[in-house]
Each structure stands twice: as C-alpha cells, then as structure tokens.
Amino acid sequence: MIFDAPAAARLLDALHRLPGIGRRTAERMALHLLSAPDAEAYELSDALREARSRVVRCSSCGMLTEQDPCSICSDTRRDHGLICVVEHPSGVIAIEKGGSYRGVFHVLHGALNPLEGIGPDQLTVDKLLERAGGEAVNEIILATNATAEGEATAMYLMRQMQTRGVAVSRIAHGVPMGGGLEYADDVTLAHALDGRTRL
Numbered sequence: 001m002i003f004d005a006p007a008a009a010r011l012l013d014a015l016h017r018l019p020g021i022g023r024r025t026a027e028r029m030a031l032h033l034l035s036a037p038d039a040e041a042y043e044l045s046d047a048l049r050e051a052r053s054r055v056v057r058c059s060s061c062g063m064l065t066e067q068d069p070c071s072i073c074s075d076t077r078r079d080h081g082l083i084c085v086v087e088h089p090s091g092v093i094a095i096e097k098g099g100s101y102r103g104v105f106h107v108l109h110g111a112l113n114p115l116e117g118i119g120p121d122q123l124t125v126d127k128l129l130e131r132a133g134g135e136a137v138n139e140i141i142l143a144t145n146a147t148a149e150g151e152a153t154a155m156y157l158m159r160q161m162q163t164r165g166v167a168v169s170r171i172a173h174g175v176p177m178g179g180g181l182e183y184a185d186d187v188t189l190a191h192a193l194d195g196r197t198r199l
C-alpha cells in the first residue's frame with residue numbers, strides 16, 4: 001500500500017501531526033496532494049516555505065507577523081496602556097474578530113506546565129514584565145485559557161505584577177471551561193473582556 005512507502009508515509013505523518021487532523025483526514029489530504037497536478041501540490045510546499053521564512057514574532061508583543069513591529073503594536077490609535085495577555089496567536093485572532101477590543105496584546109506562546117518542563121523561561125514572561133514595568137501601562141488583562149495550566153499561569157503572572165504595582169484583571173468566565181479563546185464566539189468573548197474582574 002502506498003503509505004507503507006517511506007516518502008508517502010512521511011507526508012502522511014506530517015499531515016497527521018497538524019492540529020485537528022485525524023488519520024483519515026490526513027490520508028485524504030495526502031492522497032489528494034499525491035494525485036494533484038504538480039503546480040497545485042507544490043503551491044502548498046512553496047507557500048509553507050515562504051510563509052515560514054517571512055513570518056517572525058513581533059519583537060514587542062510576540063504575535064506572528066511579516067512586519068516587525070506588528071500592525072497592532074504600530075497602530076497609534078490603539079490604547080498601548082492596556083495589554084491583553086494570551087497564550088497563543090490564535091487568542092489574538094479570536095479577540096480581534098470580536099472587533100471591540102482597543103488595547104494591545106502580549107502572546108506568551110504557551111502556559112506554565114511544570115510536568116512538561118514549561119516554566120516562565122520557556123514563555124515570553126520576562127518581556128511581559130518588562131512591558132508591564134513601563135510607565136504608560138495602566139492595566140494588564142489576563143486572558144489565558146480556562147484550563148488548569150491557563151489558570152496557574154494567570155495566578156503566577158498576577159503575583160509577579162502585584163509586586164510591581166500594575167493593575168491586573170482576569171477575563172470573565174463564559175469562555176468555555178477547558179477551552180481556548182478560539183472556541184468562544186465573538187459575543188461571548190466581548191462579554192468576557194467587558195466583564196473582567198480586577199485581581
């Protein structure tokens with residue numbers, strides 16, 4: 001069978017490792033790519049290679065961007081004194097879709113998880129504390145996910161901020177328990193931001 005052959009098996013494995021892609025879907029995608037015309041199949045690998053080489057982390061907020069600083073950080077109409085902290089770039093995208101948030105962001109690129117060896121040093125915590133220490137920052141909103149790791153990360157950051165005298169709030173619940181921001185609809189997310197509680 002085709003997927004016993006090494007090159008096709010490698011493609012299948014790579015697709016199967018993508019988030020939300022089960023074995024059957026990965027097989028369908030691999031078969032499609034292997035039977036499609038050359039131009040169509042190579043468009044995917046070319047696009048991936050080019051995007052990977054151009055997209056970097058914003059040196060200020062950590063969001064993925066092709067221009068550093070990113071479009072949010074360089075937008076002077078936004079409130080740079082309000083920083084919403086999220087675990088992943090998907091959190092920024094989810095909140096931006098809501099359209100009502102006017103502050104800026106900070107992407108941690110993960111959450112604290114001692115069992116997997118993820119401590120503050122593996123995240124962009126230092127950069128966040130550096131930003132929070134700036135005079136112009138009025139409030140930090142902790143919008144980490146409603147999971148054990150997300151809650152632990154929020155508590156850790158709250159303690160770090162309090163010793164620095166920065167106002168900190170936690171996004172209101174309503175964001176589905178155990179879920180990431182990307183699973184909340186726009187209205188839920190807007191309420192969650194509006195209804196945040198000062199810690």
Ligand SMILES: [Zn+2]
Pocket residue numbers: 058059060061062063069070071072073074
């Ligand atoms: Zn940025």
